Amino acid sequence: MTESTKARAGVLLGNFFFGTSVIAVKHISPSIIPAVGLTSVRIGATTLLFWLLYMAKPVKMSFAGKDYIRLFFCAIAGITMNQTFTMMGMSLTSPIHSSLLILTTPIAITFLAAWFLKEPLNGLKLIGLLLGISGGALLVFSKDLSSKVGGEQSLGDLLTIIGALSYSIYVISIKPIIGKHKATHILQWVFLFGCFVSLPLGWKPLTQVSWSAFDGLSWFCIVYIVLGSTFFAYQLMNYGISKLGASVTGTYMYTQPFFTTLASMLLFHETLSLPKVGAAALIMTGVFLTNYKRK
Numbered sequence: 193m194t195e196s197t198k199a200r201a202g203v204l205l206g207n208f209f210f211g212t213s214v215i216a217v218k219h220i221s222p223s224i225i226p227a228v229g230l231t232s233v234r235i236g237a238t239t240l241l242f243w244l245l246y247m248a249k250p251v252k253m254s255f256a257g258k259d260y261i262r263l264f265f266c267a268i269a270g271i272t273m274n275q276t277f278t279m280m281g282m283s284l285t286s287p288i289h290s291s292l293l294i295l296t297t298p299i300a301i302t303f304l305a306a307w308f309l310k311e312p313l314n315g316l317k318l319i320g321l322l323l324g325i326s327g328g329a330l331l332v333f334s335k336d337l338s339s340k341v342g343g344e345q346s347l348g349d350l351l352t353i354i355g356a357l358s359y360s361i362y363v364i365s366i367k368p369i370i371g372k373h374k375a376t377h378i379l380q381w382v383f384l385f386g387c388f389v390s391l392p393l394g395w396k397p398l399t400q401v402s403w404s405a406f407d408g409l410s411w412f413c414i415v416y417i418v419l420g421s422t423f424f425a426y427q428l429m430n431y432g433i434s435k436l437g438a439s440v441t442g443t444y445m446y447t448q449p450f451f452t453t454l455a456s457m458l459l460f461h462e463t464l465s466l467p468k469v470g471a472a473a474l475i476m477t478g479v480f481l482t483n484y485k486r487k
Contacts, residue, residue, distance in 0.1 A: 195435055199431060211450070214291055215460070224406065229394045230279055262368065270361070285344075288449070288456055292472055
């Protein structure tokens with residue numbers, strides 16, 4: 193198997209973890225553990241794993257003082273805010289809605305890059321931006337009768353969008369140092385700084401959790417969220433970027449809604465309604481147009 197094939201398989205597996213983690217979140221939150229508390233567990237455990245990995249093979253890091261300031265800001269946007277709002281959104285809305293709305297992240301990145309980094313915004317990107325916004329609005333204002341999430345679905349959709357915007361801010365903010373340091377080292381510090389903020393936020397909700405109510409499947413869901421969709425998924429995506437490049441790796445994000453939809457239909461008996469299909473077409477077309485480059 194070639195390095196390229198291994199990288200593609202790894203990126204596909206990483207997106208499988210990302211896509212199916214929505215099902216794990218829905219199983220335990222908010223019914224067993226509040227979303228904020230689950231976020232603290234996810235960030236705290238992942239931070240521990242990253243630094244254990246560093247201790248097993250310590251290497252010298254060359255971060256400057258101003259880099260640590262940027263890393264702290266990126267941690268607030270990309271870890272604390274992104275994970276908190278996304279997890280809260282996942283717990284309130286349907287899995288399919290959540291996966292499709294997370295897919296608006298590349299569109300938000302394109303818009304923010306044009307605003308802050310002065311990257312050119314041509315006609316295709318503007319059309320893609322409008323299509324993505326239209327698809328997101330269609331999901332937010334449509335009623336999903338096949339879902340069991342209740343009347344808080346629209347709130348969950350909005351929280352998921354805020355999470356996607358927070359991650360977009362992180363991507364734009366981290367760009368100046370992404371080429372100077374290894375991605376794993378950046379993640380170690382970003383998760384550590386994010387942990388300092390997220391753990392205090394989730395401490396009180398965690399003290400109110402009835403841990404005796406957790407069965408084997410619930411514990412598996414937590415392990416899956418921490419190891420699968422966070423620690424391993426980030427490592428797999430970093431490996432893909434190093435071997436395939438960021439653009440090729442980013443295209444595999446399209447597979448996340450497929451994995452989420454398949455899992456939610458099998459486990460939660462959700463159906464593919466016309467608004468979902470229409471929103472998926474609008475969002476995916478929008479992502480394609482905002483990232484399209486003429487030869």
